[in-house]
Amino acid sequence: MTTACQACPLRKKPLFQQMSDDELVFMQKFKKGELSVQAGTTILLEGAASPQLFTVLRGQGLRYKTLEDGRRQVVNFVFAGDFLGLQSALMGEMKHTTEATTDMVLCVFDRNELWNLFRTHPGRGYDLTFLGATEEHFLGDALATLGQREAIERVAWALMRMWRRAEGLGLTGSGTAPLPWKQQDLADAVGLSLVHTNKTLARLKREGIAVWQDGRLALPNRARLAEIAMYDDGDIVQRPLF
Structure with a gap:
């Protein structure tokens, strides 16, 4: 059964800004359906065009680029919302691949309606611009992390970002956050070898700062992790939900 935009569970999460009634009506018309995909499914392929746009309703995934020799750079971790x-939609083809890490449910939109969105609902168009600027800001932080931070600082930064994102989705109520990825995924994201990443995670665990095991992350000493990461662990900054 397809989830109506008015009943979308993500709208209640602290991470997202509220939409007006008019925006909800438009988004319901813009939405063409839902797509369920299994873990390991490629959702969008680097170098290919897609007639569809998606919002993640449930599940988690990865965005990554692949070099010609097969080496991979994880660009970002995908969360609901x-x-x-x-x-x-804007450049004709994808510049990275998006893959499902867990089973996922995606809200599906027709990209041919995107220009109608900008024309008739400029507020929603601004929201898309905001999301693009947010992604640019994240990539700037990621580049600074890869270029300037030590190994433990890189790992701490990545864990803090993932924890805060899970927190904004209300997924940390049990005292842990879902991190279904592999250590190799984290290693690719922060530019470290798997061995170095493993040793760094072991150090964080040994010092009682962060524990990542069995697909869950616990932060026994969140303040210390934020300090190592040089991360501003303040209030959640809300973002548009598309």
């Missing part, structure tokens, strides 16, 4: 496919 992320909007996927905008590159293809």
